[in-house]
Amino acid sequence: MSVLSSELVLSQRSLWAEGQPISDLMSRALTNPDLISLAAGFVDPTSLPVEVTRDVLHDLLASDSEARRILQYGTTAGDPLLREYLLEELVERDLDGQRGDLSAEQVVLTAGSNQLLHLICETLLNPGDIVLCASPTYFVFTGMLTNIGARSIGVAVDDDGIIPESLEEHFEHLRRVGELDRIAAIYVVPYFDNPRGVTMSLERRARVVEIANRWSSRRKIHVISDDAYRELRYAGEDIPSMKAVDETGDTVIVTGTFSKSYAPGVRVGWGVLPRGLVEPICNQKGNVDFGSPHLNQHLMRRVLEMGVYRAHIEQVRASYRRKLEAMLAAADEFLSPLAGVDWRRPNGGLYVWAELPESIDTGPAGRLFDVAIQRGMFYVPGQYAFPAEGEPVRRNTMRLSFGVQTPDNIREGIRLLAEAIRDVM
Amino acid sequence: MSVLSSELVLSQRSLWAEGQPISDLMSRALTNPDLISLAAGFVDPTSLPVEVTRDVLHDLLASDSEARRILQYGTTAGDPLLREYLLEELVERDLDGQRGDLSAEQVVLTAGSNQLLHLICETLLNPGDIVLCASPTYFVFTGMLTNIGARSIGVAVDDDGIIPESLEEHFEHLRRVGELDRIAAIYVVPYFDNPRGVTMSLERRARVVEIANRWSSRRKIHVISDDAYRELRYAGEDIPSMKAVDETGDTVIVTGTFSKSYAPGVRVGWGVLPRGLVEPICNQKGNVDFGSPHLNQHLMRRVLEMGVYRAHIEQVRASYRRKLEAMLAAADEFLSPLAGVDWRRPNGGLYVWAELPESIDTGPAGRLFDVAIQRGMFYVPGQYAFPAEGEPVRRNTMRLSFGVQTPDNIREGIRLLAEAIRDVM
Numbered sequence: 001m002s003v004l005s006s007e008l009v010l011s012q013r014s015l016w017a018e019g020q021p022i023s024d025l026m027s028r029a030l031t032n033p034d035l036i037s038l039a040a041g042f043v044d045p046t047s048l049p050v051e052v053t054r055d056v057l058h059d060l061l062a063s064d065s066e067a068r069r070i071l072q073y074g075t076t077a078g079d080p081l082l083r084e085y086l087l088e089e090l091v092e093r094d095l096d097g098q099r100g101d102l103s104a105e106q107v108v109l110t111a112g113s114n115q116l117l118h119l120i121c122e123t124l125l126n127p128g129d130i131v132l133c134a135s136p137t138y139f140v141f142t143g144m145l146t147n148i149g150a151r152s153i154g155v156a157v158d159d160d161g162i163i164p165e166s167l168e169e170h171f172e173h174l175r176r177v178g179e180l181d182r183i184a185a186i187y188v189v190p191y192f193d194n195p196r197g198v199t200m201s202l203e204r205r206a207r208v209v210e211i212a213n214r215w216s217s218r219r220k221i222h223v224i225s226d227d228a229y230r231e232l233r234y235a236g237e238d239i240p241s242m243k244a245v246d247e248t249g250d251t252v253i254v255t256g257t258f259s260k261s262y263a264p265g266v267r268v269g270w271g272v273l274p275r276g277l278v279e280p281i282c283n284q285k286g287n288v289d290f291g292s293p294h295l296n297q298h299l300m301r302r303v304l305e306m307g308v309y310r311a312h313i314e315q316v317r318a319s320y321r322r323k324l325e326a327m328l329a330a331a332d333e334f335l336s337p338l339a340g341v342d343w344r345r346p347n348g349g350l351y352v353w354a355e356l357p358e359s360i361d362t363g364p365a366g367r368l369f370d371v372a373i374q375r376g377m378f379y380v381p382g383q384y385a386f387p388a389e390g391e392p393v394r395r396n397t398m399r400l401s402f403g404v405q406t407p408d409n410i411r412e413g414i415r416l417l418a419e420a421i422r423d424v425m
Numbered sequence: 426m427s428v429l430s431s432e433l434v435l436s437q438r439s440l441w442a443e444g445q446p447i448s449d450l451m452s453r454a455l456t457n458p459d460l461i462s463l464a465a466g467f468v469d470p471t472s473l474p475v476e477v478t479r480d481v482l483h484d485l486l487a488s489d490s491e492a493r494r495i496l497q498y499g500t501t502a503g504d505p506l507l508r509e510y511l512l513e514e515l516v517e518r519d520l521d522g523q524r525g526d527l528s529a530e531q532v533v534l535t536a537g538s539n540q541l542l543h544l545i546c547e548t549l550l551n552p553g554d555i556v557l558c559a560s561p562t563y564f565v566f567t568g569m570l571t572n573i574g575a576r577s578i579g580v581a582v583d584d585d586g587i588i589p590e591s592l593e594e595h596f597e598h599l600r601r602v603g604e605l606d607r608i609a610a611i612y613v614v615p616y617f618d619n620p621r622g623v624t625m626s627l628e629r630r631a632r633v634v635e636i637a638n639r640w641s642s643r644r645k646i647h648v649i650s651d652d653a654y655r656e657l658r659y660a661g662e663d664i665p666s667m668k669a670v671d672e673t674g675d676t677v678i679v680t681g682t683f684s685k686s687y688a689p690g691v692r693v694g695w696g697v698l699p700r701g702l703v704e705p706i707c708n709q710k711g712n713v714d715f716g717s718p719h720l721n722q723h724l725m726r727r728v729l730e731m732g733v734y735r736a737h738i739e740q741v742r743a744s745y746r747r748k749l750e751a752m753l754a755a756a757d758e759f760l761s762p763l764a765g766v767d768w769r770r771p772n773g774g775l776y777v778w779a780e781l782p783e784s785i786d787t788g789p790a791g792r793l794f795d796v797a798i799q800r801g802m803f804y805v806p807g808q809y810a811f812p813a814e815g816e817p818v819r820r821n822t823m824r825l826s827f828g829v830q831t832p833d834n835i836r837e838g839i840r841l842l843a844e845a846i847r848d849v850m
Contacts, residue, residue: 048496
């Protein structure tokens with residue numbers, strides 16, 4: 001026995017989590033602070049609720065007894081009043097005011113909705129289990145699946161999100177190869193999805209839920225609906241969440257967050273869970289942190305109570321709308337002359353999804369990423385957003401974020417991107 | 426295929442987490458709000474930093490640009506300045522001001538130190554792996570091990586914490602049965618431990634680290650030092666942390682928290698990690714929440730910068746000191762007449778550990794818990810704090826918390842407890 005020969009042994013999970021290639025790529029870009037980043041999904045700094053937060057915190061801490069309560073531990077599921085408000089809002093918007101047997105006990109508060117997505121995966125998935133996702137989809141979610149040893153399988157998409165026929169085919173195929181019982185969930189981002197900016201129609205939402213129910217054979221298949229971008233709509237009318245088409249009430253898990261619509265520095269997310277998942281998910285959360293910060297939950301509760309949330313969202317929308325318009329105008333100006341370059345025009349969210357000629361690899365194996373950095377901008381290569389299995393990875397794609405930069409910088413970033421594309425064409 | 430026949434399948438983890446018996450017991454007690462709880466490890470509400478938090482948040486959000494920065498996402502490891510301050514303090518207190526090759530990059534900020542303990546376990550342990558703990562120890566930690574399928578083995582303790590000879594015996598035994606390579610860590614609470622209130626001497630700390638290093642054969646064995654109660658000292662001098670005796674610099678993981686010394690509602694914890702664990706632990710955290718709330722980190726940073734933290738700790742100590750004295754005086758008055766009832770006199774922390782005659786089972790299988798509730802008080806049965814394996818469970822023990830109740834209520838709670846004990850004797 002010798003100290004020198006002992007080895008740092010990491011868990012299987014740690015090995016699964018190792019070396020997320022996008023981090024390396026991004027850190028390459030971040031060494032130069034003068035670059036225009038159209039990569040990170042950060043939010044617009046100028047429309048962050050500075051005054052609102054000041055006022056609400058002042059108000060919240062004005063009473064000694066209230067302040068003491070807020071500075072104490074809360075419960076694992078979170079502040080009951082905030083949970084009740086969140087449920088009321090969902091019932092109002094999605095269920096025509098009919099609460100049915102939904103209760104605020106089915107609402108849990110977490111550190112951003114990301115922690116809830118993680119807890120859901122911990123609760124539903126064993127290593128080797130499968131989640132069907134759009135191809136492409138939110139890469140942090142598929143990275144999380146990899147981290148716990150689960151599999152993501154990509155389903156084909158159109159302008160309306162996941163294509164039901166493709167979803168059926170994947171189910172059919174997995175049944176044939178004896179893996180139907182490994183499928184635990186379908187994951188969707190139905191509002192202005194990350195990375196494509198596509199919103200699912202209510203009809204499409206209903207079909208996905210119907211398919212999940214129909215294929216629930218021995219094992220219940222859930223639909224995890226990540227509604228992170230719901231409030232970031234810049235055109236058109238809101239669509240009811242998938243909870244509206246969850247007729248049995250135990251198929252859909254809706255997750256939401258104040259990170260995009262209010263402030264990520266507060267990190268309050270939530271979810272509405274089928275009744276049977278409340279206790280298992282709270283058990284997992286109890287083992288991690290016995291509840292997210294009480295202070296932050298009460299801050300958001302008071303923001304809702306004081307009626308300043310909706311007004312703030314309108315400000316946020318106005319700011320992002322200008323930025324989206326700046327990006328689309330710049331794309332029209334600089335990218336449209338380039339043959340084979342195309343992009344989507346989303347009604348909300350934080351991203352524009354672009355497709356380049358098949359011959360251009362936007363990732364580390366191609367020239368474009370480095371050339372773009374030399375020109376002075378960078379983006380997220382689309383390939384990172386494709387699940388490991390299922391529909392093929394499309395390496396000629398990219399995600400362009402318009403959240404952080406000013407309209408002028410967005411225009412300049414797209415101009416530089418056009419130059420870089422021309423360089424490698 | 427039928428919707429009706431499908432079954433909610435939970436992960437192996439969920440099954441492992443199920444049915445923590447202490448929750449059931451506590452919820453039985455909590456149905457009556459008039460009971461005097463000497464159970465929960467909550468903190469003293471009267472000494473929570475209401476004015477300090479008001480002032481610091483006001484100051485923190487006064488500048489628009491600063492406020493915007495705070496409301497944005499931070500990094501996964503947390504605010505660099507707060508990490509630097511925490512490291513400086515550790516270097517000052519534990520390393521005679523000699524930083525050596527320690528850097529602030531080795532400090533990570535988490536949602537309380539509990540989240541960090543969880544991330545450490547995720548990073549170091551596979552199902553079936555072993556952590557050696559004091560018997561008894563912090564039951565939330567052993568519950569977390571159970572949740573991820575790992576094993577806790579209890580080591581015998583004395584007035585100075587884990588007994589080195591018992592630790593050696595357990596290593597020896599595990600080597601003999603071929604399980605040495607399953608041992609990943611020794612977990613200790615060296616300051617006023619939960620549940621016994623015992624503090625390890627510096628010499629004992631050094632011996633535990635030496636034993637961990639000596640038994641690190643093929644696999645590196647870490648010492649996880651949970652310093653949650655360090656600031657809650659009411660008598661005697663502070664002792665350097667285990668980092669002071671970590672000569673190789675890669676054996677000890679120190680975790681700390683502002684939950685006890687400042688406010689649990691803020692939920693900021695931290696750790697100082699061996700260099701090789703920084704990236705794996707941040708990878709795990711990145712998969713969960715990409716960093717704890719920025720707002721809360723900056724609140725604590727500013728609390729340290731404004732020099733109000735130490736003054737606040739003195740207030741906290743004064744308040745708890747009175748409560749501890751109330752509990753010990755009540756024990757002298759009401760418990761000392763009872764034959765075979767004994768208790769420890771801690772110098773800090775939140776708990777008094779009591780031992781009853783062998784014949785009295787303090788848990789759900791005995792009569793005392795229900796009789797105490799009928800009398801009007803409740804406590805934590807000590808048996809929940811004993812690891813699943815190793816030293817035998819002692820069912821005639823209890824943990825009495827003095828954190829939440831007033832001195833008068835503490836006295837009354839102990840009086841009622843004495844009555845209950847007399848009832849069952």
